[in-house]
Amino acid sequence: MTSFGGQTEASAGLAKRLASRGDLTGFLMALSQSIGADSYMLVAVLHDQNKSDVRIVASNWIYDAIQLVGHQAIAAIAQSTHAVPPGVRPRPITTRAAPAVAGTLSGEEVKLLDVLGHGEIFALRLNVGRQRLFMLLSTAEPGELDPAELSRAQMRCCHALSQVPGLLAAAAQQDPLSDRERECLYWVSEGKTTDEVALILGVSSNTVNSYVTHAIQKFAASNRVMAVATAIRSGII
Template sequence: MDSPASSSGTASSSGIRTLANRLASRGDLTGFLAGMTENVGADSYMLVAIMHGEARNQARIVASNWQFDTIELIGRQLIATLAQGPWAATPGMRPTALIAGAAPGTGALINGEEARLLDVLGHGEIYSLGLNVGRQRLFMLLSSEQAGQIDLSALARAQFECCYALSRIPDLVAQGAAEDPLSDRERECLFWVSEGKTTDEVAVILGVSSNTVNSYITHAIQKFSASNRAMAIATAIRSGII
């Protein structure tokens, strides 16, 4: 029986290369990563950046299709561990899977509770691919619900394609991995809006005018290069800013 990716691998690989040559926006990046994920038979992807000089628990999520609740439950410290663990494969290395059911056997890096949580949340098999993209420390996490679902032979190709694609958009990747660009007030306004508060309600909470709230939110939208409030909020949540 063909593996999940093998039956349409040739066409998918061609499409992935086409997408890699057309990356110009975060939307393009999302499309590229989603296509690559499907091509290797994975369910989920997460592009993680760890900047020079930062502690291991300061992983920044550049792009991901993991559910927000899953990220919150797992936590960024565990995400950093998953990205940089001994199973992480640099280009040219044979990728090794982290199987959540056997994760306690990896020692203190992943404990039994964390392993069970990963398994329950649909990340039973996880691969970490190190990416060579300039000076940035980037890792691609590809996961699936069932062990053996991901096409191992397609991973190495996907890793090199990802390195190539991301090398073409260093500014876009750097923007996603950058420090929090928001001021305290801009962050507060986005947070309260994400909680379902109206502009007038946020104004009362912060003790400022509604026009001031709108101004803060507009600045946040511009800093994230977003097209609206919802996109700015999604970017801030995905980056761990709110």
């Protein structure tokens, strides 16, 4: 395996000064580069009574890839039996020419991940106080990541993130909606029709539909009802 000593030192240095979302992104980028990972995603699992919601805290996946794969599949990977805690040897989810992953991903989802450049994915649990966090690290080609290096990166990540619980909480709870999108969803949740919301906000019905559609897409929901439920559960409206 190629040595990435320079990047390891860089990630260690960044970990000492995590003070913003930019610092967090820089740290995760350097950490990923240090072990040769092509992609990373830091995921928070939030619980509300008997339900759970997955929030992407930081990622270098392109937006379209996240939308195509969907939050449900990302949640399945993060909470699968492949997601290992510190001290346990990481084991991959291989998507290159692989069948469905029993209990985790369908054959169509596996094929899509491979096409998008995630031929092999490792899911690592991170012990950060009471927060449930998971790091997904992937490469386009299987066999590129050393499990021993992954374990060391996992420990470095746990240590660094444990120093900034407030930053992580704020990132995980970050409101993805614009003011107008939030207003539209709020009035929809109150039982208002599109025309009624348009009258209240002083905009056209097409504009209201556009705002609501954007909100649905940001929540990776399938319809208005699901988007409203997600926003309420997250405390956004």
